[in-house]
Amino acid sequence: MRGSDAEDSALQPASRRKTPVNIYLRRQFPLFSSHLDLAHHYWQRLLCPDDMALDATCGQGYDSLFLASLGLKKLFIFDIQKKALEMTRAKLQNCTTELSFHELCHSKIGDVIPQDSLTLIVYNLGYLPGSDKQVKTVPKTTLESVQTALNLLKAGGVISITCYPGHEEGALEETELLSFSKALSPTSWNVCHHSFLNRKASPSLLLIQKQK
Numbered sequence: 501m502r503g504s505d506a507e508d509s510a511l512q513p514a515s516r517r518k519t520p521v522n523i524y525l526r527r528q529f530p531l532f533s534s535h536l537d538l539a540h541h542y543w544q545r546l547l548c549p550d551d552m553a554l555d556a557t558c559g560q561g562y563d564s565l566f567l568a569s570l571g572l573k574k575l576f577i578f579d580i581q582k583k584a585l586e587m588t589r590a591k592l593q594n595c596t597t598e599l600s601f602h603e604l605c606h607s608k609i610g611d612v613i614p615q616d617s618l619t620l621i622v623y624n625l626g627y628l629p630g631s632d633k634q635v636k637t638v639p640k641t642t643l644e645s646v647q648t649a650l651n652l653l654k655a656g657g658v659i660s661i662t663c664y665p666g667h668e669e670g671a672l673e674e675t676e677l678l679s680f681s682k683a684l685s686p687t688s689w690n691v692c693h694h695s696f697l698n699r700k701a702s703p704s705l706l707l708i709q710k711q712k
């Protein structure tokens with residue numbers, strides 16, 4: 501892991517934090533973080549300014565905005581919906597990170613991004629809030645994308661996947677991602693799954709780190 505604990509927003513009192521956090525979530529999860537807080541915590545620890553990253557489901561652009569706020573060299577941004585890319589572009593108009601937008605299914609990331617080039621690949625699965633819920637990530641193309649993503653990571657790089665098992669297809673997507681990632685060789689990959697065991701179908705965070 502890179503970055504210092506001193507810069508780590510999840511461990512900092514609110515007055516010293518450099519990045520925005522969701523105050524509601526912090527009250528709801530005072531001891532350990534929510535899945536989103538936890539994801540941001542890991543991304544911040546991992547990334548350095550010369551790194552390149554991918555937001556594979558940009559949606560409203562909140563995750564892209566957080567990533568760009570860390571001062572990356574380049575951020576690739578994918579979504580199948582033009583509306584999502586426009587919302588994200590609007591949020592990032594003042595950022596200094598080089599941005600590369602793609603209105604494409606994330607199963608196509610290998611057509612655009614070089615192998616062994618990315619430090620972080622982010623998926624926030626599901627549908628665009630406030631939009632047609634039928635336009636959502638599906639297990640087949642998500643699995644294809646994650647398989648490709650393994651080859652796009654640099655050594656030490658991480659795939660971060662937020663799963664939403666609260667709807668039928670989301671539950672299947674999480675199950676398939678877990679069985680896929682459990683089968684990865686432990687000599688090449690570290691796999692970790694954060695979930696709230698006593699909350700039915702609550703969102704979870706799956707992390708896959710390339711060792712070499």
Ligand SMILES: C[S@@+](CC[C@H](N)C(=O)[O-])C[C@H]1O[C@@H](n2cnc3c(N)ncnc32)[C@H](O)[C@@H]1O
Binds near residue numbers: 561637
């Ligand atoms: C939950 S939202 C993402 C939220 C986003 N990360 C944010 O910070 O606002 C999921 C997004 O995935 C997009 N999506 C669905 N299927 C996709 C696919 N096959 N490839 C790329 N994006 C997809 C949807 O259009 C939607 O915008």
